[in-house]
Amino acid sequence: DAGVIQSPRHEVTEMGQEVTLRCKPISGHDYLFWYRQTMMRGLELLIYFNNNVPIDDSGMPEDRFSAKMPNASFSTLKIQPSEPRDSAVYFCASSFGGGQPQHFGDGTRLSIL
């Protein structure tokens, strides 16, 4: 079975540019989560969706961050404009049911110069 698929795996871009991260959850999963992981702050939940509807975006750091889930098989996390402090590994995860174990993708390693 295909797991959670994230793209790109690596992204290096200059400050001020728009960055779009993509995620394909496991088929049939109704929850999708976006996380950011850094050495200093660990794994931080940014936003999560249930049945394509955003439920909790309180972890989104500021208005430069936005996330969408246009259908059950695709989600994007966008940063515009990007800043060096956004450099981190961004993970997408999905689960079948709330509270159930989440399955993670291998992340997007983002570097903003």
Next chain:
Amino acid sequence: QKEVEQDPGPLSVPEGAIVSLNCTYSNSAFQYFMWYRQYSRKGPELLMYTYSSGNKEDGRFTAQVDKSSKYISLFIRDSQPSDSATYLCAMNVGAGKSTFGDGTTLTVKP
């Protein structure tokens, strides 16, 4: 104070040792408890998933939950170099999001 506190580590043990990884939590509503293993440059992968207080065993791994003390542990027996990774505890109330610990990095030396 964080809802979930995880022993920070890092831990370094010789091959064959028994490893104990621990988390405490403050939210008594947490019902489901998980341990994830994360290898370098990979996403966390589910290792153990438990609901009730007590022990759950899977091969060399044992997850222990003590709801009265708000304390969970993961024991690894006969540790192997391939167990070298970061271990994250996570828990939730049975709906929505999970709360993760900050992780403990384990190194098992041959």
